[in-house]
Amino acid sequence: MTDKIDLRLLDSGVPGLDTILGGGLPELSFNIIGGAPGSGKTTFAQQMMFGMATPQRKALFFTAMGEPPVKMLRYQQQFDFFDFDKIGNEVNFISLAASVEKGNYDVVLTEILEAIRQHSPALIFFDSFRSFIQGARGDQQEAAALQIFVQRLVSHMTSWNATSFLIGEYLAEEADQNPIFTVADGIFWLTQHVERNAMSRKIQVVKMRGQKQRSGLHAFRIDRGGVQVFPRIIPEMAPQRPAPLIGSERLSSGVPVLDDMLGGGIPPGYSVLLVGPAGSGKSILSTEFLNAGAQNGETGVVALFERAPDQIMNPKLKAMVDAGQVGMVTVRALDVSIDEILYELMNEIDVRKATRLVLDSLTGFEMALSPESRDDFRESLYRMATVLNAKGVTVVLTSELQDRYDELRFSPYGSAVLVDAVIMQRYVERESELHTVISVIKVRGSKHSRQIRVFEITDEGVRIGTAPAPFQGALTGCAQGRSG
């Protein structure tokens, strides 16, 4: 037995939030939810309120002048978390607008205390707390008066045995000057970032006493279900890479000749970059990779970024999806964050216990991200590759290779250094006819073929030559017949 107080943690009711809080919201904590207008503060607060309120844990939501309560009710009920059955029972709203308009902190505090006495809430919300300050008149506007009011309010809050929240349109620089930030146990900061035509939302838990919260900015989305937080996935410093190489069983790529070229298949947990020009057969090859897993009783996931499922669905992939051997994640929005995609992928991988993942393609992946996330695409790829690697998932990423014959770049994002293996496809011209060739550029820690082979898609499937392509100068794009 210990003398330390055991901080009870409440399930916040906001998906993903408890993860960045370090397990949940400490009961009886006094929290501030800050951010600019439109950042989602009220929605965030009300989702927590409806999520946490029970008949034994009643909630009281005070509104000041920040937003007319009637408007708030009108719009908040559009969210799935708004539970009509809780209104008037577990959840009560009190408008303080009249006493705030009088501009006297004493009047405001008296009304708050009376409502608390009447309802005995365990959860108390004030929205917007800034209105108290703006509503104050004359000498009440002085910082000292505000500080006294805040101190009295906070003192009362402690005695109420309640978890409390102040919601306000604070500015980041106010954190240094406003006394309430000093006394708060928890501070949530909500922001929205607009770049070009895309808007992304971020949440930061600036402070959470007694908890080891996950630092930094985390993406969140507001849709009909309410707020969903996508905790920023941070790879461990020394990720547990799968012990791969010598003696371990490799995974089949689905094409036996390619397995030979790779030195016996793909080491488990490896990330393989498959680069090639449009139409060279990358998606078909990826399907073979998933099919090889399915034949072996493994499950896989395919993430499609640039095409709708019906555009890419070949009969083999469709059969695997229909049979539940492959899960599908489609992302076509242009404003998602890397963590949102990672969250969906991880969820799908965990649900299906998948061991194989295909990302088709990196080009579409980058396009699906918000412009802000695109700036960090390389770092994002690193995080993703590391996390997937630590999970032991073997990944095939396709990437479009711009066929330029005066230079050869495998990866516009520098992704070749982030992956463990690189397979390249190219078009070559010979006697006025386009041919496709394939070669293995890199397999980390493993011997592999360095030959350029002919790659064909036939009615029977993928066919790769078993000997070097019968021409030379393939990398120049203009091949000559090879004698001998």
Place this chain on the structure above:
Amino acid sequence: MSIPTELLVKMTGRLAPENGPATAEAALQVWRTLFRNLAPLLGPLSTELMFARSLAARRPAFPWLPQLTPDAEQTAFARFAPSLDGRTPDELAAANRALLETFTSALTDLIGVQLAVRLLQAAFPDDDANKNTLEKTA
């Protein structure tokens, strides 16, 4: 959008207590009950403005209802209360029924039928729930 007829009937029934004729005091009590229950939730100003708009909408049919001006110092309800003096039970019942229809309709337009019905039912619980109490509250 409007609230269910039976709920409106229950509210208008309070205008005429004990199945007798409608009285001014009973009508005022209905409105006080509404304001007491709605104002904390909707905000006092929104509640006041909804009532003022209801008065303006129904005044053509009931010219004795007060005409409100934006610069009036008194609240709409403070102007409304004395206007009921000297009105017949039928006039009181008809005017207040019309006002309640308009007011509740505006309420449902603002916050939706589901929430409006919930709030109104809480303000005017079924009489069955109170049938065993000695004290009758208006």
